[in-house]
Each structure stands twice: as structure tokens, then as C-alpha cells.
Amino acid sequence: MTRLARLIIFLLAGGVVAVAFVLATLDLPHFGSDHHPYRDLSVPAAVQHHTANVVSAVNFDQRAIDTFGEESILIASVVGAVALLRPSREETERRVPDLGRALESTRLIGYVLLPITLVLGIDVVAHGGTTPGGGFQGGVVLATGLHLLYVVGSYPALGRLRPLVPFEIADSAGAAGFAVIGLIGLGSTGAFLGNFLPFGQLGQILSTGTVQVLSGVVGVEVVGGMVVLLSSFFEQEIAVRPEDG
Amino acid sequence: MTALVAVTLTVVALAGTAVVLADAPERQAVTLAVFGVTLVVLFVVLQAPDVALSELGIGTAIVPLMVMLTIRTVWKDKQQRERREQAPSDEDT
Amino acid sequence: MAVYAYLVAGYLILVGCYGIIRSRHLVHAVVCLSVAQAGTYVLLMAVGYQAGGASAPVFGSTTEPNKHVVDPVVQAMALTDIVVSATVTALLLALAIQINKRQGTVDPDELAALKG
Numbered sequence: 001m002t003r004l005a006r007l008i009i010f011l012l013a014g015g016v017v018a019v020a021f022v023l024a025t026l027d028l029p030h031f032g033s034d035h036h037p038y039r040d041l042s043v044p045a046a047v048q049h050h051t052a053n054v055v056s057a058v059n060f061d062q063r064a065i066d067t068f069g070e071e072s073i074l075i076a077s078v079v080g081a082v083a084l085l086r087p088s089r090e091e092t093e094r095r096v097p098d099l100g101r102a103l104e105s106t107r108l109i110g111y112v113l114l115p116i117t118l119v120l121g122i123d124v125v126a127h128g129g130t131t132p133g134g135g136f137q138g139g140v141v142l143a144t145g146l147h148l149l150y151v152v153g154s155y156p157a158l159g160r161l162r163p164l165v166p167f168e169i170a171d172s173a174g175a176a177g178f179a180v181i182g183l184i185g186l187g188s189t190g191a192f193l194g195n196f197l198p199f200g201q202l203g204q205i206l207s208t209g210t211v212q213v214l215s216g217v218v219g220v221e222v223v224g225g226m227v228v229l230l231s232s233f234f235e236q237e238i239a240v241r242p243e244d245g
Numbered sequence: 246m247t248a249l250v251a252v253t254l255t256v257v258a259l260a261g262t263a264v265v266l267a268d269a270p271e272r273q274a275v276t277l278a279v280f281g282v283t284l285v286v287l288f289v290v291l292q293a294p295d296v297a298l299s300e301l302g303i304g305t306a307i308v309p310l311m312v313m314l315t316i317r318t319v320w321k322d323k324q325q326r327e328r329r330e331q332a333p334s335d336e337d338t
Numbered sequence: 339m340a341v342y343a344y345l346v347a348g349y350l351i352l353v354g355c356y357g358i359i360r361s362r363h364l365v366h367a368v369v370c371l372s373v374a375q376a377g378t379y380v381l382l383m384a385v386g387y388q389a390g391g392a393s394a395p396v397f398g399s400t401t402e403p404n405k406h407v408v409d410p411v412v413q414a415m416a417l418t419d420i421v422v423s424a425t426v427t428a429l430l431l432a433l434a435i436q437i438n439k440r441q442g443t444v445d446p447d448e449l450a451a452l453k454g
Contacts, residue, residue, distance in 0.1 A: 139421075
């Protein structure tokens with residue numbers, strides 16, 4: 001199909017979709033309206049389970065089965081991408097020489113920011129039930145923070161700080177941990193992923209029951225997944241070369 | 246709807262258009278990061294700090310990094326292929 | 339003007355699809371897919387927004403639990419989706435790298451159809 005034919009078909013179909021979309025939005029409750037039945041139901045339920053961050057309560061308590069599906073997608077995509085990027089038989093991995101240094105000021109800022117970012121990431125994960133945050137966001141902050149070492153140092157330095165096997169184990173352990181906690185919930189409360197730990201006072205870290213534990217488990221999984229994923233991309237770009245001769 | 250929300254929505258739409266119209270993927274990586282930042286501002290204005298945190302880490306750091314690494318890998322492979330095609334005598338020995 | 343937010347979301351989705359079909363580089367197509375996904379997040383957040391001084395759905399020492407907050411359910415959906423779609427984007431980029439190795443090109447128009 002030529003490019004022109006594709007463009008014409010898209011303009012026709014896109015036009016129909018746009019008209020239908022505009023007609024549909026005219027029937028929606030207008031932007032900023034008061035009509036939110038889900039909110040009226042979920043906020044009292046979260047407060048009843050002593051969870052201050054209602055979004056985390058929805059993710060890990062009320063609709064935890066959806067999060068189970070999402071984190072399964074995460075680990076499946078990571079496994080697929082790593083399998084696709086593995087060096088094939090015709091390629092070798094060369095040893096990367098320790099080249100080049102960043103500016104001294106950049107390295108200083110990086111070395112100072114690295115522990116701060118790691119602590120910030122752990123804080124975001126730990127306070128997931130009480131302040132904005134949670135396993136997903138904190139895991140991303142942690143994974144990005146680890147790669148500060150690549151910006152300020154070199155690729156072999158990153159390899160020393162980030163041995164791959166513990167992160168692969170973390171990825172799988174996180175995914176398995178989610179399922180295990182769900183099964184324990186099934187055993188004790190009769191519902192898969194039911195909230196079975198004791199509740200505390202609203203606003204304390206350990207007040208939310210399984211929300212905190214599930215958030216931590218997801219954080220571990222996201223860190224492992226992102227680091228493994230980024231390392232495959234780095235390997236492809238830096239180290240993998242086709243065998244010559 | 247306040248003026249702040251309207252202006253932020255317009256900026257997001259303009260940034261999205263810029264990402265799509267940038268033809269070279271190298272330019273798109275940076276534009277995508279800027280688009281991520283405008284989305285973060287929009288989510289904060291719409292009272293969604295959790296979503297803003299998520300988008301900040303992913304849209305400004307991880308996805309542009311992967312895009313840039315992919316672009317460089319593709320470019321290096323192309324260069325090596327062209328170099329091997331220009332020196333066919335080495336392959337026969 | 340009450341539907342402006344929904345229209346911006348629909349515009350982002352359509353402009354992302356336009357970018358995919360006009361793309362000459364597979365990585366460019368993947369980035370345009372990210373733009374279309376961002377359009378769906380804007381739509382979700384626009385559905386959940388409440389005007390009139392509603393705050394974020396997080397309670398603390400300054401906000402007593404009340405019902406004058408924006409919708410938390412759509413925020414939960416959008417937040418997990420953002421992280422997971424990053425890994426799916428990674429999968430697509432890995433596919434692009436392998437296609438470049440096997441076929442020698444990343445131009446969608448030059449990629450040969452499924453050969454035997």
C-alpha cells in the first residue's frame with residue numbers, strides 16, 4: 001500500500017473517529033462536574049481500612065487483582081525484551097575499555113546525589129500508603145537513581161555496582177511475592193488478596209494492612225525489572241559486536 | 246475550568262504535536278522528555294500527585310534513555326554493515 | 339469549553355496515530371505510540387477531575403478524610419498503566435533493534451513482507 005493510499009484511508013477513518021468522539025464527549029458529564037460515583041464509594045472504604053492515600057488503597061486493596069495483572073504484564077515484557085536483546089550466536093560481547101571521564105563537577109554532583117536518590121526512592125516506596133507514592137513510583141526512582149552512576153562514572157563502574165543476578169532475582173521474587181501474599185489472604189480472609197494484616201491509626205506507616213506490604217513487593221519488582229531492562233539496552237549499544245572473521 | 250488548566254492543556258497539545266512532527270528520532274527523544282514534563286505539570290494541576298510522580302520518572306528519564314540507546318544501536322549496526330560492504334575483499338580470505 | 343479537556347485527549351490520540359502511519363523509522367513510530375498512550379492518560383484524568391477546590395485524594399494531618407476530592411479510581415488506573423507501558427515500549431524497541439539486524443533497515447516501507 002503506498003504512502004498516499006495509507007494517508008487517505010487514515011484521513012477518512014480518522015475523520016469518522018473524530019466526529020464520533022466529539023459527539024460522545026458532548027454526552028459526558030462536563031469537565032469538573034460533581035458526579036463521581038466511584039469516588040463516593042471508594043473514599044469511605046479506604047478510610048475504613050485506615051489508608052490515608054486513597055489511590056494506593058484502590059491499587060493494592062480494593063482493586064488489587066488489577067494490579068496483579070499489571071505487574072504480570074511488567075515481568076512478561078521484561079522477560080520478552082531481555083530475550084530479544086540477548087546476543088545471538090553470531091555476536092560476541094567485547095570487554096568495554098574504561099574510557100573517558102565526565103567533568104569533575106558532574107562527578108561530584110552525581111556522587112552526592114546517588115545516596116540521596118536511593119534513600120528518596122526507598123522513602124517513596126515505604127510511605128506508599130500514607131503519602132503520594134507507592135511501589136511503582138518508588139521503584140522507578142530507585143532504578144533511575146542507580147543509573148546516575150553511569151552518568152558520572154563509566155560503564156564498568158555501573159557493572160560493578162549493579163550485578164545483574166540479584167536484580168533478576170528481585171524481579172521474580174517481587175512478582176512471586178505478590179501472588180504469595182494474595183494466597184495467604186485467600187487462606188485467612190476467604191478472598192484472594194484480601195487485607196489480613198492488622199490496621200493501625202490513619203496516617204502511620206504500618207497502619208494500612210497489606211497495602212504497605214504489597215506496595216513494597218511491587219517496588220522490589222519494578223526496580224529489578226527496570227534495571228534488567230536498561231542493562232540489556234546498554235549491553236546492546238556498548239558491548240555487543242558481530243563476530244569478525 | 247480555570248485559565249491555568251486551559252493553558253496547561255494547550256501546552257500539552259502543542260508538545261504532543263511537536264513530538265510527532267519531529268522527523269528524526271534523535272530529536273524526538275529530547276522532545277519526548279519535554280512532553281513528559283508538560284504532562285507532569287498537567288497532572289499536578291489536575292490534583293493527581295501519584296500519577297505525576299509516575300510520569301516524571303518514566304516519561305522524562307527511562308523512556309527517552311531507552312529510545313536514545315536504541316537509536317544509537319541501530320545507527321552503529323548500519324555503519325558496520327556499510328563498512329563491511331565497502332570492503333568485500335576481506336571477507337573472501 | 340466544558341469539553342476542552344476531552345478534545346485535547348482525543349487530539350493527542352489521533353495525532354499519535356497520524357505519526358505512526360506517516361513514520362519512516364520504526365523508533366519514530368514507537369515514540370508516536372507513546373504520545374497516543376499519553377492521550378488516554380489525559381482522558382482518564384479529565385474524567386476524574388472535580389472543579390471547585392477539590393483536593394488530591396490523599397489525607398494527612400492537614401486534610402481530614404472528606405469526600406471533596408478528585409476521583410481516585412481513574413488515578414489508580416493511570417498510574418499503573420504508565421509504568422507498565424514503559425516496559426511494553428521497551429519490548430517494541432527491542433523488536434526494532436532485532437529487525438534492523440535481520441533485515442538491515444528500519445524503514446517500515448522498505449521492510450519486505452513475510453518471506454518464506
